[in-house]
Amino acid sequence: MTTAQTDEVVKEPPAAATPSDERERERMRRRLARKRGGGWWPYVFLAPWFVGLFGLTIYPMLDSLYLSFTKFDLLTSPEWIGGDNYDRMFTDDPVFWDSVHATLLYVVVSVPLKLALALGVAILLNRPLRGIGLYRAAFYLPSLLGGAVAVAIVWRQVFGGDGLFNDVLGWFGITGQDWISSPDTALYTLVLLAVWQFGTPMVIFLAGLKQLPKDVYEAAAIDGASPVTRFFKITLPLLTPIVFFNVVLQIIDAFKTFTPAFVVSNGTGGPLNSTMLYSLYLYKKGFTDLQMGYASALAWVLFLVIAGFTAVNFVASRYWVHYDD
Amino acid sequence: MGHHISRRTLFRTASGLAVAGALGSALTACGGGTGAGSTNDKLTMTWWGSDERHAAYKKVLAAFQKKNSSIEIEERYSGYDGYFDKFNTNVAGGSAPDLLQMDTALVAQYARKGVLAPLDSYVGKSLDLTGFSKTLLAAGTVDGKLYGVPSGIGVNQLTINRSGLEKLGVAYPDPEWTWADLKKVSVEIHKKSGGKLYGTDDVGGGTLQAFEIFAREKGQQLFSTDGKKLGFTSDTLQEWWEYWADMRKAGACPPPAITSAAHNDLTKNAIVIGKALFTFDTGVYGAGGSITDATLDFLPTPRGDWSGAREGNYVNGGVLLSATKASKRVADSVKIVSFLAQDPTAIKDMQLLRGIPPTEKARDLIKAGLNDTDKRNLAMADYISNRVAKATDVLEAPQPPPQGADQIWDLLFQSNLSIAFGKTTVKSQLGKFFDQAAGILSA
Numbered sequence: 001m002t003t004a005q006t007d008e009v010v011k012e013p014p015a016a017a018t019p020s021d022e023r024e025r026e027r028m029r030r031r032l033a034r035k036r037g038g039g040w041w042p043y044v045f046l047a048p049w050f051v052g053l054f055g056l057t058i059y060p061m062l063d064s065l066y067l068s069f070t071k072f073d074l075l076t077s078p079e080w081i082g083g084d085n086y087d088r089m090f091t092d093d094p095v096f097w098d099s100v101h102a103t104l105l106y107v108v109v110s111v112p113l114k115l116a117l118a119l120g121v122a123i124l125l126n127r128p129l130r131g132i133g134l135y136r137a138a139f140y141l142p143s144l145l146g147g148a149v150a151v152a153i154v155w156r157q158v159f160g161g162d163g164l165f166n167d168v169l170g171w172f173g174i175t176g177q178d179w180i181s182s183p184d185t186a187l188y189t190l191v192l193l194a195v196w197q198f199g200t201p202m203v204i205f206l207a208g209l210k211q212l213p214k215d216v217y218e219a220a221a222i223d224g225a226s227p228v229t230r231f232f233k234i235t236l237p238l239l240t241p242i243v244f245f246n247v248v249l250q251i252i253d254a255f256k257t258f259t260p261a262f263v264v265s266n267g268t269g270g271p272l273n274s275t276m277l278y279s280l281y282l283y284k285k286g287f288t289d290l291q292m293g294y295a296s297a298l299a300w301v302l303f304l305v306i307a308g309f310t311a312v313n314f315v316a317s318r319y320w321v322h323y324d325d
Numbered sequence: 326m327g328h329h330i331s332r333r334t335l336f337r338t339a340s341g342l343a344v345a346g347a348l349g350s351a352l353t354a355c356g357g358g359t360g361a362g363s364t365n366d367k368l369t370m371t372w373w374g375s376d377e378r379h380a381a382y383k384k385v386l387a388a389f390q391k392k393n394s395s396i397e398i399e400e401r402y403s404g405y406d407g408y409f410d411k412f413n414t415n416v417a418g419g420s421a422p423d424l425l426q427m428d429t430a431l432v433a434q435y436a437r438k439g440v441l442a443p444l445d446s447y448v449g450k451s452l453d454l455t456g457f458s459k460t461l462l463a464a465g466t467v468d469g470k471l472y473g474v475p476s477g478i479g480v481n482q483l484t485i486n487r488s489g490l491e492k493l494g495v496a497y498p499d500p501e502w503t504w505a506d507l508k509k510v511s512v513e514i515h516k517k518s519g520g521k522l523y524g525t526d527d528v529g530g531g532t533l534q535a536f537e538i539f540a541r542e543k544g545q546q547l548f549s550t551d552g553k554k555l556g557f558t559s560d561t562l563q564e565w566w567e568y569w570a571d572m573r574k575a576g577a578c579p580p581p582a583i584t585s586a587a588h589n590d591l592t593k594n595a596i597v598i599g600k601a602l603f604t605f606d607t608g609v610y611g612a613g614g615s616i617t618d619a620t621l622d623f624l625p626t627p628r629g630d631w632s633g634a635r636e637g638n639y640v641n642g643g644v645l646l647s648a649t650k651a652s653k654r655v656a657d658s659v660k661i662v663s664f665l666a667q668d669p670t671a672i673k674d675m676q677l678l679r680g681i682p683p684t685e686k687a688r689d690l691i692k693a694g695l696n697d698t699d700k701r702n703l704a705m706a707d708y709i710s711n712r713v714a715k716a717t718d719v720l721e722a723p724q725p726p727p728q729g730a731d732q733i734w735d736l737l738f739q740s741n742l743s744i745a746f747g748k749t750t751v752k753s754q755l756g757k758f759f760d761q762a763a764g765i766l767s768a
Contacts, residue, residue, distance in 0.1 A: 074417040075438045092764055094757075161582065181582040183746055267406060268735075271585040272743055287410045289732055291768075292417075 068297035073290040085297035096298075098273035099281040102187055106277060107254040110194040115246055118198040122205035123235075136206070143199025152193070152263030156180055159189045180264060183272040190275055193260050201246040208242035209235070240321040248313050255306050258283065278302055367399040368654045370661070372426035373408040378678045385671045389664045396657050406589065416440055419651070424658035427473045427647040429464045430533075433552075433725030435647070436467040442648040443470040447659045453667050456684030460722060464642025467725055474662050475642025477680025480625075480709040481534055482702070483525075484610045486602040487622040493517045497622070500708060503630035504539075504568065507603075511577030514602055520576060525603035526587065526595040527578040529569030530741030532734040534605035535626060539565055541637035541720050542629035548766075552727025555762055559755050566744060566751045573745060581745035588738065610702065621698050623705035625712070636716035638709050639723065643680025681706045729765040736761055
């Protein structure tokens with residue numbers, strides 16, 4: 001199989017050791033043994049990374065955990081209130097549930113669509129065409145632009161009442177509505193924006209497709225398997241590790257979506273909280289309503305939910321992800 | 326077999342790292358903590374507003390610096406969106422501005438949290454407030470201390486597209502008009518325009534510009550004196566929402582999609598996009614200059630048409646200027662505030678860009694240089710404040726709104742929108758509104 005072949009290429013047979021090499025190695029081993037225990041040099045070199053890890057990640061995380069049990073308005077000192085924030089979230093905050101609803105809908109709709117499109121385009125781009133590099137770049141481009149505030153603003157215009165999208169519908173005699181300002185459609189404009197940015201998973205799929213062994217396809221073609229059969233029986237199973245990787249990343253990403261919701265809804269999460277994605281609600285609570293303790297609690301619930309989803313994904317992956325080793 | 330890394334291990338590791346990284350960033354965004362103050366020796370001043378207001382401030386501050394060369398000012402300005410989000414973050418991070426433009430709606434909140442510096446000890450010395458009336462200063466006074474100096478007189482006015490009315494042949498309403506008159510003229514506009522135009526924007530969810538005045542006409546305030554409860558009854562709100570539901574049904578105000586689009590976005594205001602001829606949003610004109618090409622005129626908020634209806638208008642302080650408590654330059658900030666309030670050239674340069682000037686002297690100074698729309702704006706403000714001064718049945722001006730007020734306003738807006746979209750009924754939304762409002766105010 002391929003792995004065996006690669007191993008043979010990568011591994012060069014070591015040159016036969018000479019007696020002087022043996023002595024040199026022995027000396028090195030002793031010097032290292034002496035250093036072990038008192039060897040603080042490695043930590044000196046690692047220090048910048050440790051400072052970053054503790055100062056910028058672990059400390060703020062612990063701080064936010066503490067704050068999630070407090071009433072903290074950013075301007076005066078936090079006040080310990082135990083689990084009240086968590087209690088309020090689940091029992092006394094309808095907007096929280098609106099945001100959970102909007103976020104779950106967004107994740108469930110946008111992730112499969114985006115991955116399906118990414119895989120489809122990756123398969124099309126995995127052909128020896130003239131100028132294929134150009135096509136790949138063109139399809140990747142939205143992902144470079146899509147995260148930008150400017151694009152979200154354009155989206156606002158395109159799907160507004162007198163926007164481009166309705167103009168196009170007008171050519172077919174359809175009278176559109178204001179898609180951004182209707183609570184039934186606003187979230188789907190965000191989904192569309194997310195799906196349009198399929199470039200990153202596409203590139204990963206493409207890399208995966210290029211790795212697939214040619215001999216299996218040749219054998220299948222000789223046996224008379226149709227392209228559809230080949231896709232479902234060979235490509236997809238062999239690609240499952242990549243699919244899994246993309247699913248995990250895209251779900252996490254979708255849960256954390258903030259910018260498009262903020263810009264498209266003009267910071268309101270409206271109409272009627274239909275675009276109140278979780279991160280946007282968290283931001284509003286923390287920085288607009290000055291309830292930083294509550295916002296921290298929201299962040300921890302998000303953390304646990306994403307961790308939960310990811311754990312379920314990893315467990316479920318045993319049943320559908322196919323590793324060839 | 327030696328160094329072979331299986332695909333399983335590779336993907337597991339890669340996924341694990343990606344997950345760790347992605348999760349970590351979700352949590353660390355919300356750290357708190359206060360740092361040291363700004364080391365910059367410039368005095369920082371922030372404000373929000375339109376381009377015209379920015380230009381006027383810059384001109385006035387340049388003139389100030391010419392006279393006070395020892396005070397260097399760093400100017401930071403933006404639109405209203407995000408202005409206070411940024412201020413909160415700056416205060417928490419120890420980099421609050423020394424002097425800032427403050428919203429009358431938020432001054433009590435910040436004063437009570439100890440963010441703002443009391444200015445009483447400067448009044449009459451470096452802070453010259455000659456000509457400011459006591460009722461006007463109340464807008465910046467919290468618990469008996471002065472935390473913000475009002476930039477001008479503010480009254481609620483509707484902005485009217487006068488040329489649009491003339492084009493349709495609709496008579497210009499009398500300033501003593503009532504809510505019933507508003508409905509009548511709005512329906513007329515809708516009919517005469519062949520259904521293309523609505524009369525007014527939908528403010529069933531609007532607060533200061535409309536509902537507060539309606540409640541005051543009923544003899545009720547938005548909040549109780551201690552700020553812990555709502556000050557109006559369920560009946561008042563029900564009548565209000567039903568009025569606007571009728572208006573929508575009659576085509577007197579636009580459907581919810583237009584209302585929703587205009588939320589926090591003046592450029593989508595119904596009068597600006599040419600869908601209505603009246604707007605309750607004072608920002609359309611007051612923020613400086615007209616956004617539409619139409620001839621604009623002004624009217625007071627309609628009167629109550631029931632027996633015993635009271636005068637609902639009141640005079641507020643426009644925007645305020647406040648110094649922060651953490652600032653080491655309060656004395657210098659006060660000099661700037663005083664300059665803006667009293668210096669004749671500063672007053673002339675600012676015109677109506679921070680509201681109608683607070684003193685008689687200042688109003689006389691600017692009158693000559695005003696354009697026609699400004700003149701009409703000033704005349705209507707005079708008309709309303711005279712009416713308020715003469716009224717015997719008027720409630721006292723509202724207290725600065727309590728903490729959570731902005732959430733209640735948002736709740737009011739969302740509730741009205743929800744009714745307009747047909748997602749709920751007036752009756753069932755009333756219960757939800759009062760429940761949630763109580764929760765917000767007691768938090």
